[in-house]
Amino acid sequence: MEARDKILETAGRLFSAQGYDGTSLSQVAREAKVSKALIFWHFETKEHLFREVVSRTIEPYAMKLDLEGLSEPDALAKLVDHYYQFVSRNSSSVRFFLGLFLRRDSRPEEMFAQVLEQYGLFRNQVAQVIERGQQRGTFSSRVRAAAHAGVVIAALNGMLVEGFVSEQREREAETAIAEIKETLIDPIRIS
Template identity: 25%
Template sequence: MEKDTRDKLIEAGEKLFSARGLAGVSIRELSQEAGANSALISYHFGGKESLYSAILEKQFSPIGILLDSVSGIKASPTEKIIKYAQGVTMVHGKMPFFTKFLMGEIISPSRFFEPLIQKYIHRVYGFLTNTIREGIDCGEFRKDMDVNAAALALAGMLNFYFISRPISRRFVPDGTVQGENFVVQAVEIFLSGVKECGDK
């Protein structure tokens, strides 16, 4: 089935915005990439910035779906962290432009980044800190660690592979380290550090 114009504009925007950011892409370039009249950007989205906002929402919304899923399960803190880590791998796999948009907004934030932080990133941080606190309260995790530092460390470990791929490929050219394997080992290392001695 042929894609409609709206989908073509989103795909064109994903490709161009992820490479050059919001300011680095013109309406003409977007319309040429999509094979559509430039007036259709305003018709479907109200303008270039609204198209960019819609694309950001598409990129980040799977994080919200993941959080809804793992927050609602009846599981131990360890199991929740493992499920979340597996979900992060799936998000990166299904959304190939996600990492570029995330890094682009961190380095040079647009006016749309703050709402994204509140809607998605803040929720990630809340989920991780709450899960770690739950683990401490039930005796599963060590009581002497800094919850905030542990949450930031885990988030960094889970996303590092995907962020660093352009560089890591130079060191591991044969592709022996895959995203899923990296995340599994990263979670194991994290849990080895936070668990009470008797639970390791």
């Protein structure tokens, strides 16, 4: 691998594990087996390196999902599965972004618009699938679609955060998903 990429890879790993302030360029240089000066030659400043790392990390967040031909309950189940799996697989970077969002200062602006935009798209999909199911008679009309969608998403996020905090074991991921489906999808399903 070329030095530039090696630096990006190492910096990404260290930033996400230790944060921006907690990671020195000396450490990056040491672990990437290059000189500090080379980092500055390639990236100008620590801040620029960081932004480059973030940009790369965000790329896989543009997730598209094909829900054609599925009943609304199945589509909702698929959305839930997909979201949970995506976050689990990218947990290192999701933790990192969440950590940044939690800090009052360091509002890193435009960069995170991408993350929030993808998240907004997902939220809309969930709400729309429930609404459509109610119109087409596959979901009960007794619930308010928007409220129910909000709780589904909150439950997902809550399960995921709990996994972050308690050093998630693989098995529990399956359980978490099953509980959400059992509690929030099955009871409003009609078909």
